[in-house]
Amino acid sequence: MRELDAKDRDILAILSKEARIPLKALAARIGLSRSATTERVAQLEKSGVIRGYRADIGQMDEGLVAALLLVTLVRTPSIGILDQLARHAEVRRVSSVSGQLDLVVEVEVSSIDRLNTLRDAIASHPGVEDLTTLIVLRRDIDRTS
Missing domain, CATH: 3.30.70.920 (Lrp/AsnC effector binding domain/regulation of amino acid metabolism (RAM) domain)
Structure with missing residues (x-):
């Protein structure tokens, strides 16, 4: 696996908070083309850095x-x-x-x-x-x- 660079870390930071962000919007936020962003995300998935996308349901009631x-x-x-x-x-x-x-x-x-x-x-x-x-x-x- 190649070493993560600043763009990879930017992608991971955004996806960790907004897993459903459209690739076009992700590309715009990190300053890369949509195809370059798609390729980077695919590599992160293939290498196991990104293991999945999920809904992370937080505490819905403060009384829990x-x-x-x-x-x-x-x-x-x-x-x-x-x-x-x-x-x-x-x-x-x-x-x-x-x-x-x-x-x-x-x-x-x-x-x-x-x-x-x-x-x-x-x-x-x-x-x-x-x-x-x-x-x-x-x-x-x-x-x-």
Whole structure:
């Protein structure tokens, strides 16, 4: 893969905030032709720098409770735990991690009661050995928005 230059970084900065921007508008903003911009975006996609385009739905209601569930599994891989997690709309992200933990599950729920219900449902899975809940008090740095 070639090294990213300033134009590539400009493209990535714009696409990270406006994934649906038309190529013509993107080209105008970075000062390249539409065909040159199209070629650069295609190369960024091909090399895996751009892995996809998605709607990143933010917190719709300021009353949501964010939490991290730290999961230790009986053994890895644990059949069905990812399927169970995917069935819950409140699960925003699941990361497999190294170390004593196996999964970090990021959730946003409407209330502490809902967090407890979700936590209990996940903890009761036969593949889950232990589950620790951390409630997010504040996001001091959040580069996802």
